[in-house]
Amino acid sequence: MLVTLYLFVFLHFVHVDVQADPSVVIIGAGPAGIAAATRLLENSINNITILEAENRIGGRINTVEFAGHFIELGAEFCHGERNNLVYEHANKYNLLELPTKSLENNVYYSNGSKLDPSLVEELGLQEDYEYYAKGNFNFTGKSIGDIVIERYNKKQVEKYKNEKEKLKLAKEGLRYSELFTLTNEGSFSWFDCSADNGYEVCEGNQSLVWKKVGYKTILDILMRSYPDPNKKLPIDDKIHLNTKVQSISWNKSESVTVLTIDNSSYFADHVIFTPSIGVLKQQSDKLFTPSLPSAKREAIEATGFGGVIKIFVHFPTKWWKDDHSFSFFWSEEDLHIDYPHGPRKSGISWITQLVDLEQNINNPNVWSVWFAGDLVPEVEKLPIDVLKNGCEFVFNKFLGKNYNVTAIDQIVRSTWYTNPNFLGAYSFTKTGLYRPDLSYQEVLAEPLKGVEGKPAVLFAGEATNPVHFSTVHGAIETGHREAERIIKLYKRKQ
Template identity: 50%
Template sequence: MKLSLLSYFLLFVVSGLKNMVATNPSVIVVGAGPAGIAAATKLLENSITNITILEAGNRIGGRINSVRLGDGLVDVGAEYCHGQEGNVVYELVKDLDLLQHSKPCTPEYLKLYYSNGSTIEEEMTMNLAKLIQNYDDEINQTCGLSLGDAFLPVYNSTILKKYENDKQKLKVATEALKYTNDLILLHEGAFSWLRPSAGRHYRACKGDQGMTWKKGGYHTILDVLMKSYPDPSQKLPIDDKIFFDKKVTKIIWNNDDDEVIVKTFDNSSLTAHHVIFTPSIGVLKEQKDSLFHPQLPERKENAMEAMGFDAIVKIILHFPQRWWGDDDVDFLFVWSKEDLLNTIHEFPDGPSQHGVSWVAQIVALVEVPSNRNVRIALFSGDLVPKIEQTPEELVKRGCMYVIRKFLGRDYNVTDADKIIRSQWYTNSNFRGTYSYEKHGYFKREVSYQAQLAEPLLDDEDIPRVLFAGEATHPTVYSTVHGAIESGKREAERIINLHKK
């Protein structure tokens, strides 16, 4: 049957629209953290410029948050560049003289203190440090167990057995299990070491795992991505595409008109051909039932359930006088059983658990190499949500109590005059710090991160909602470089789609 002139005209219009979509797709990026910025900059570099970035907060960076304190910057969130080989963060900045290597794990720099104010002998300190550094390798082949259940036999055989014939050393080694537990939880970001799986798909990039920023804080990587550093004149046209205080409340993704509708808390409504969703898995877990229409596929919900997302706390303390020495890198704390149970009497204010005060959750007091008068107290464990809500002045008093208890014999500890603390778990825009694989779900042949990354397809199998963020990276989840790689990955997916 011959087509009428009107039919030819309509085919011409539809064909023209399809070509226009292919050459100038519109993209909404939800979230201006490292994944969102990486996605947006990758699109801009490939001439996809019809981009809108919706950020729920009032700044870019997400879980990167570099703020000024005293004479320099401190990182309230992401702080370390983990590894060199295959690490996109390292590759982007390695020639810019921005990173400094961590100091070696030796008695010269690592000081493990007992709660009576004495230092723990070098041999035990180094044995514990070596075990903690390598715990992932020790337990990674143990499938079907929680991290804690897999680690305990290793601890017993490598630490307790070594000191079984020395009653006093065995007592300290037994008490140091809590310190080991708490320090591992800092790495995992979990409230309990019974939550993460002993088996995991994480693969560390080779090289120094603790590189820090010489200047500018971790925020510098965002400037590098946006090309405002090192040459501001080369900056990508991204500023006018970022809209702050635009919390997304609804994503309607399978429409007849081939566009996604995005609604925000202030009753704005936007449309785009594609949406790249980058908020944390904590936000995704909390809001999935109300956020997406239609609902997310069961496969994606199962992937979310298989992944954990808790938090740690940083208490960043500024001291008007520097009371520690230049070689004092990290102070680490081991509580005696007696002192641990006495914390509730010596420091009764604030939350407690099992007759022990919250202050006992301070794992370490670490340096900030680029900010000489600052120390960071690190907390882990399941009291973290309550610690985040404890009044700031009480938090400072608690930190000073612990610092003086452990270090007051060797140092003339002065009071901190300023404090900044993290509150990632109670912040509705994050609900935690970084992801881990949950015990009870791990299967070596299944990547739940990859399932979480799968885009939502419309009826014509076109990806309409794409997912990025550290929790969607199959091997380096929980890291900034994982987040950046995931953002670039989803941008590349859109770029390739519209090249066809």
């Protein structure tokens, strides 16, 4: 009798303790995971554990030191000023500024000549695809490539039918426009990404960059360690780096069981899953027991996820003038150049997918190279010397007539697509799969309910944001959303 009474009291005590301070495991310490953790801590939910597969926090924010200054291997821009959490946080401390670059004024042709800026503007090579769809142009079911080609061809072919040279440039310019578009969309082809989607642009400048502190500072602001490190939330001892999750068992008992690859087990009332949609695409079948519901599997398939590469190069000697950027426009003839090193596809070398060269705002001797297109996965695997030589070849081919381009002495690149903890850069809506009556992002965000009907596994991350996907501010919003879901659940029970 006493044993039974003691067991009853013990179980009753445990039950009350769980309701007062539920246990939460957060998978991933990117902006969504850190946002969720800090929001929980701010609301006195302290029993949290953060499991991060990388050896650092930040996810697709990756500010690193290079040539004595910070560079952004991952997220770089703050997209907009209104209804943007990144802007709201950073602007309080005057941490954002405009980049000093003007791509349209420095477009070089592959014969080494600079295209007249007025001609670049006239051709409309760097216009957003929506520019071509003004009026009554129908987006429904079409890709960005469909929209641009249809509208652009109608406009430019008619306009230049009697001007042979301009017509040639206009036709060649479609490929230039595609690469320019892919750096924004993160897909491997502009036929992959839908022209109609639910994305909502935050008003204001779309290309604000961080001052010398770097994008990683948004994490410090969320954790309250910036501007005063003494006010940091008690989060450090809750983060477990180099801890990759192997499986999540979510519907067999009252608690969720998370098993890591080192065979450590973590038990929680709730799990917030924040890894990329790329990880879900490749690993969801073996990650979750039981398997994900069919609606969520369909949403994973419907979400696009590709990749871009940022390459940073350092020149020990200045060779440029007052330039801040150069972009590269290949002629049809040069596009099939017989470059002997590195991958090719359909007879076209990887070097032709280098988009532009942009000066680092904090270090004029450091320049970033954007690389986009279907050869991204192979270029990420290239030996660094092959990458360096390919970049130098392109710079000299395009700029060598006007500049004495010096050799690169340091180089580093991003590897988001081949990193198994990310498997891509940022999400997009696949062509033909946008539905105004059904948001696949919202389906992705729908929690998995456990045996008691409570949200056992919750989902956050940029790909689960129906209006701000592919952005850091969108990721932060989802971390707050899932934290609030847990907070409200226990507020109702108290």
